[in-house]
Amino acid sequence: MKLPDLPVRSVLPDVVAALDARGAAVLVAPPGTGKTTLVPLALAADGGRVVVAEPRRLAARAAAARMAALLGEPVGETVGYAVRGDRKVSARTRIEVVTSGLLVRRVQGDPELPGVSTVLLDECHERHLDADLLLALLLDVRAGLREDLRLLATSATVASGRLAALLGDAPVVTATARTYPVEFSYVPPARGERVEACVARAVRTALSDGDGDVLAFLPGAAEIARTAGLLRQSGLDTVDVLPLHGRLSAAHQDDALRPRDRRRVVLATAVAESSLTVPGVRAVVDSGLARVPRVDHRRGLPGLATVRVSAAVAAQRSGRAGREAPGRAYRCWAEHEQATLPAYPEPEIRTAELARLALELACWSTPDGSGLAWWDPPGEGALAAARALLVTLGATDPAGAVTPRGRRMAELGLHPRLARALLDGASEVGARNAAEVVALLDAGGTLTDVAAELRRLRSAGDEGARRWKREADRLAKLVTGTGKPDPALVVALAHPERLARRRPGGAPVYLMAGGTAAELPPGSGLDAEWLAVAEATRDPGRVHGTIRLAAAADEALAVRAGTVSEVDEVTWDGDVVARRVRKLGAIVLSEKPLREADVRDALVAGLKSEGLGLLKWSQDATRLRERMAFLHRVLGPPWPPVDDAALLSDVDSWLDLGTARRRADLAAINAGTALKALLPWPEAANLDDLAPDRLEVPSGSHIRVDYRGDQPVLAVKLQETFGWTETPVLAGVPVVLHLLSPAGRPAAITADLASFWTSGYPAVRADLRGRYPKHPWPEDPAAAVPTRHTRRRG
Known part of the structure; x- marks a missing residue:
């Protein structure tokens, strides 16, 4: 058999030698260089059975067809393939191309892979979830069961260093490809223009700018169908418009890859980025979008999300235009946006739903994936969620061990x-x-x-x-x-x-x-x-x-x-609600009231949701709380905080709910009595000295102190303070005196009485003596007799 003169052909001896010497190697070769076709043929000729793992079903079938054509045989003879629901092999098959997911299942069924001498992992740089898992499992197999199993990983990028390290510092063989210049044009969508309309416009431009076929990349089958409709409406009667995506039948996929006498416009998804050769292409139109695995929250299943492509993917797509001759690439985004593209695509193992991966790991007896050599390990959160689902489905036991049912599910x-x-x-x-x-x-x-x-x-x-x-x-x-x-x-x-x-x-x-x-x-x-x-x-x-x-x-x-449960619920909904509920998840099927139930938690929930105002707050209770808050603020421990947050965070430490069962019972609880449980002993014996409820003033009156502000405040008529030369101090804090007129209105505010008598009082006296002539206004208030009465009574 004479192999085509493709770039990989020159390095085939190096690949074989590396595998013979080390049992593993990395081949770095750009798309279209023959690594998917020539290398397996050479390895099979060297002896042994070769299995080629492809990330996509379309790529697997196309690679097998291409190799079979080089041998002049139908598929299923020397070269065969196996994808989900379709397999063409025979007893003579020595090269089998399979999808990565299918090979994972084979490795699970028989880890020794009897009869297989070499596994070629194609397009590793695409970082598909199944491919990453397959690599980890094969490394484990090679380490423990099949030291003779040869592994060849191929990549189109510089990810070769990490691959080589995973394979045990395997040799790296590099093939270079002759490339032709590609001329770039940027054709961003107009305001409000849909992606398919922009792509159709760029395709028409590409057809008029030069000869050859056009390959256009779109994110999915729906966009391909709409773009094809737009192109047909524009009167492209001399051009064949062909879709190419994984949901087509095998016959339609083959038809899109087959050269024709007429010019072709191939509208493809990411399946055409690598592993496939689309001959005759001279122009590439790139929508700049791709569908990548994400958790599909609509179905709770693995799904696809539309994202911008990476710079590496964009370069790979445009490179399709320059494989056979100088080409043209039309990018459907603004030129300045090129610099904002992410460098590389995100590995699926970081973004995809991991239930299938978790089940495969359980079947491999390593539920958490520890002990396996990963390119990137699965995320702990996503894997934990997937493992919890497997327990719910009966696929694993709570410890993560796979059940017989789980093995059947995996199969x-x-x-x-x-x-x-x-x-x-x-x-x-x-x-x-x-x-x-x-x-x-x-x-x-x-x-x-x-x-x-x-x-x-x-x-x-x-x-x-x-x-x-x-x-x-x-x-x-x-x-x-x-x-x-x-x-x-x-x-x-x-x-x-x-x-x-x-x-x-x-x-x-x-x-x-x-x-x-x-x-x-x-x-x-x-x-x-x-x-x-x-x-x-x-x-x-x-x-x-x-x-x-x-x-x-x-x-x-x-x-x-579903799973039906019967639970006793005691909750707060404006009042205590106690009921026995039969539920299907969040759906209440039936309920009946509970006469005997522990309602304490519901009462506490009510206090937290509606506030401490549910309790009975007398004036004395409120005053006690204000005094305690003042002492905590200025002295700190052992005086406790008594703000709402502090009291509600530890209700048990001060509030005795006793026999309370409903909202009305809370309203009967004396909050002041409850608060006394928080007074620190023996310090509480000094409460009336440190923060007295009232202060005696020179007139003999006992006046209530206001503790609500930063400093205690005493509002007292000015005449009652005559002879008071020292400002009172509580817990080391001067009291702020609000000195009132005979009518009870503030005449002056001071925290320094001595200074007020000498500098502030004369102005107050001059202002008020005419309005209140019946009250005493002595020139020397420090020596005057304090009084609660007018001059006439005095």
Whole structure:
């Protein structure tokens, strides 16, 4: 066999030598250099069976087809492939291309990988979750079971250093590719222009600027369909517009990759970034967007989010235009935005939902992933949440050990939620009925009503319906069981926390068992008191979520599929509410009052929510609290704080609730008596000396001290202070004297009486003696006799 003259060909001897010497190596080679095709062929010729792990099904099939074509054979002879639901191999197959996730399952089934001499991990730099997990498992296998297993990791970037270290300081072999210059143009969207309209505009420009085919990158299948429609509407009769994404049938995918006599516009997702060769491309149009794994909160399943591409991805995409000749790249963003792109894409293990990863780790007997060599370890929080879910589904025990049920769930190759729905649903409603619903939940629907969507899919002939039927057929073969259709039960088995009951009132608002409220959209076709919700979104600015996919249910089904609890609840809702409640999560099924219950916590909750004003606060109680607060402020411990926050934080230390059971009982509790429990002993014996309730003034009156401010305040008529030359001091703090006129209005404020008599009093005397002639206004107040009366009585 004569290998094509591609850049990797020159380094093949170095790759083989590195593997022979060290058992592991890293090959760094740009896309299109032949690392996915030529290297496996060379390794197979060197002896042994080679397994190539690809991150995507489309890439796996395309790589196998390309290698088989180089050998002049059909796929399934020397070169075969295996992806979910499709496998073409034979007894003569020596190179098998598989998806990373499928190879994880094989390693779990037989870690020794009998008959396999080399595993090639392609496109490691893309950092797919399954690929990172597969690398960690294979390193563990090589360390403990198969020292002879050869590992070759390929990368298109400088991530080779970390890869080489993970592989035990493996040699790094680098292949360089001849590249042609690429001319860049930036075509940002106009104000309000959708991404597909901008891409269609850039595609038309690319077709008119030069020859060759155009490869356009869009984030997903929906955007591809809309862009294709716009291009066809613009009258491109001489150009073939071809979609390329993972949801197409194998025949349609192959058709998009096949050269034609007419010019092509290939509208692709990220599947065309690497691992695939699209011949004839001279221009690339990049939307600048990609779909990446994130937690899909609508379905509680792994989902996709649309994000800006990284600078590395943008460079890789544009490089497709310069593989065969000088090319052109059209970027659908402003040129100044290029500098704001993140350098590299985020590894999926940092952002994706980890339930499937957690189940695989449990099957590997390392639930927390410790002991494995990770490129990046899974996040502790995300992994803990995933492990908790596995316990709920019965896939693992509380310690994290996988159960027989969990192993069966892992074998199905589905998300654990869907695996649970398929297994348990098959025994309840029948294998076919369960498989159809699970296939719908995995793909998502176009109608809100699950039953209506199933009817549509059964009768439709579009590609989406055909794909659903193929997946339902595959799943039905994995389980057994007979029964009557019940879509709601299968949905509830996957998402028991989304069983929902309509709230009272006219609006179609439902409370889900998990505690979230969601609303049916208009025209949903659903009108039931109970729903089993499969998808719900939370839209910004809306009070409730929106139900996107659900099935009509009833209370009997909810009780059957969910977890019902009966608890005694004693809460505060303006008063003590004591009841025995039967609940499905947050949904109350029934309740009855409790006559005997411990209500203390509810009473304390009432105090914390409504405040200490619920207690009986007499004037004396309030005064005591103010005096204690003053002493705490100026002296500190052992005088305790008595502000609301302090008192409510430790109610047990001072408040005896006794036989109180309701709001009215709180109002009968004397707060002053309760506060005395906080007085420090023996210091409390000095309370009246340090902070007396009243002070005796020279006239003989006993006047109340105001402790509410920073300093104690004594409001007293000026005539009652004659002869008082020293300002009173309490707990080391001078008292602020509010000296009042005979009418009780403030005439002067001072904390220094001696100074006031000499400098302030003359002005006050001059101002007030004419208005109050019956009262004494001596020239020498320090020597005068204090009085509470007028001059006439005196």
